[in-house]
Amino acid sequence: MSSTPADTIAFIGLGVMGYPMAKNLRKGLDKSTTLLICDINADALERFITETADQGPVRVVPNGYEAAQAADTIITMLPNSAAVKAVYLDPATGILAGAAAASPAAASQTKLIMECGTIETSTIHAVAAATSVSPVASSLTFVDAPVSGGPMGAQDATLTFMVGSDPTTASQTFPRVQSLLSHMGSPKGIFLCGAVGAGTAFKVINNYLSAITSLAASEALNIGVKAGLDPALLTAVINASGGQCWVTSKSNPVPGVQAGVPSSRGYEGGFRIELCAKVLGMGSQLAQEVGARTILDGPTLSAFEEAMADERYRGKDARVVYKWLNESERK
Numbered sequence: 449m450s451s452t453p454a455d456t457i458a459f460i461g462l463g464v465m466g467y468p469m470a471k472n473l474r475k476g477l478d479k480s481t482t483l484l485i486c487d488i489n490a491d492a493l494e495r496f497i498t499e500t501a502d503q504g505p506v507r508v509v510p511n512g513y514e515a516a517q518a519a520d521t522i523i524t525m526l527p528n529s530a531a532v533k534a535v536y537l538d539p540a541t542g543i544l545a546g547a548a549a550a551s552p553a554a555a556s557q558t559k560l561i562m563e564c565g566t567i568e569t570s571t572i573h574a575v576a577a578a579t580s581v582s583p584v585a586s587s588l589t590f591v592d593a594p595v596s597g598g599p600m601g602a603q604d605a606t607l608t609f610m611v612g613s614d615p616t617t618a619s620q621t622f623p624r625v626q627s628l629l630s631h632m633g634s635p636k637g638i639f640l641c642g643a644v645g646a647g648t649a650f651k652v653i654n655n656y657l658s659a660i661t662s663l664a665a666s667e668a669l670n671i672g673v674k675a676g677l678d679p680a681l682l683t684a685v686i687n688a689s690g691g692q693c694w695v696t697s698k699s700n701p702v703p704g705v706q707a708g709v710p711s712s713r714g715y716e717g718g719f720r721i722e723l724c725a726k727v728l729g730m731g732s733q734l735a736q737e738v739g740a741r742t743i744l745d746g747p748t749l750s751a752f753e754e755a756m757a758d759e760r761y762r763g764k765d766a767r768v769v770y771k772w773l774n775e776s777e778r779k
Contacts, residue, residue: 450484451505451518453550454557456485456513457628458522460535461565462492465595466525468602469564469632471500471543473523475632476605479504484515490513508713510535516546521628522561530569532563536575548583560624561585562591563610564725566655569648569656569734570735572612589614589621593629594646594651598699598719600708607633610654611640612647649734656731658694659724659766660748666696666770669702673774680705701770710765725766 457477459470462485474483482505487493493591500506509515512535515522522543534681536543547559561579563572570593579587579590580608591614609629613621622640629638641650668691672682679702699718700706710718732745755761755772 453518453520453559455523456482456484456519458486458509458519460486460512460515460522461525461527461531462487462496463525463527464599465565467492467496467721468599469525469595470496472602473628473631474500474503474506479759481505482507482519484509484519486511486515509540512538513546513549515543516543516559516561517550520557520559521663522559523628524561524563524565525552526563526565526567527663528565529568532565532567532571532575536563537578542580544582544588547588558621559588560591560621561588561624562593564593564595566594567592567648567649568730569645569652570644572645572648589617590644591621591625592647593625594648595633596651596654597633599717601744602632604639605632605634608637609633609639610647610650611638611705612642612644612649613640615643627634631667652727652730652734655724655727656734656745659728659731659752660744661693661695662701662724663751663765663769664728664747665691665693666767667673668775669696669700670773672751673702692738694723695767699765699767701767703771709767709771711767715761715764715768715771718767721756721761721764721766722754722768723766725749725756728752 459473462470470485484507485493485496486509497506524535539545543561558656576590579588582588592612593609595607595609601607611625618640626638641647669679673679683696683700683705686692699709701711703711710716727743728749735742751769755769761768761772
């Protein structure tokens with residue numbers, strides 16, 4: 449029996465975050481629901497089909513156009529603005545073109561399209577604007593739902609989602625969004641942040657703070673290590689005191705202090721320093737746009753740039769700034 453758009457969900461973007469997110473989605477969905485997957489990496493597609501073989505139907509689609517033709521729900525986890533514009537706005541292969549060309553007779557509900565990557569606000573607004581003037585705008589809803597929690601959160605299905613949705617339809621849209629995202633994140637960590645674009649603003653601000661605290665926590669712990677203090681005991685004291693933060697408690701930058709975190713496995717598998725620097729820059733840009741004075745973003749970005757220029761730290765989890773500090777001389 450072939451699936452209908454109503455019982456078909458598409459997931460586009462099987463990267464470091466998207467792959468485990470899509471796997472958890474497939475695992476959580478009813479086995480009668482078809483999951484369509486799309487990515488430029490053929491190996492990832494093949495591996496995904498193999499690893500989810502007993503969980504329900506999975507099919508590959510070549511692009512967003514085909515996904516929108518076959519599914520009433522399309523989730524994307526894309527790496528940058530260029531990819532978002534291509535996947536959503538391309539007139540031949542894009543999601544919006546596919547939605548416009550889909551058979552009205554096959555539609556039983558509003559088609560939901562949702563981007564979960566951390567993308568520049570201007571791009572999110574551009575997709576929202578294009579959606580609003582689509583020939584099928586009345587039956588099409590776009591939301592932004594960027595995530596926090598990194599690859600570990602994606603694998604463990606403990607991600608936090610920050611959702612931006614049209615306020616006039618949010619009461620109908622958000623419960624549907626919640627039901628989908630709860631397969632990939634903590635049900636208590638799915639927040640309706642405001643209109644489309646608000647989710648992205650929340651995420652950028654969160655990452656702005658996370659980037660700065662990554663450097664601040666690394667500096668503090670490096671002072672302790674250089675002073676001959678036990679970093680595990682120092683961490684325990686910090687986490688019971690006013691210096692506690694997510695970095696010290698959940699992703700400690702000192703190797704060996706916490707098991708399973710990137711610092712204890714060569715700073716591999718976490719939130720790459722290049723991405724951390726990118727979202728810090730996005731936070732600075734947002735601050736400039738709204739006229740908010742900032743102090744710490746410039747020095748922090750300079751520190752990341754210096755660390756990234758060294759091949760010993762390039763491509764590693766952002767908390768590798770601790771190792772960079774520890775192996776550097778005081779200037």
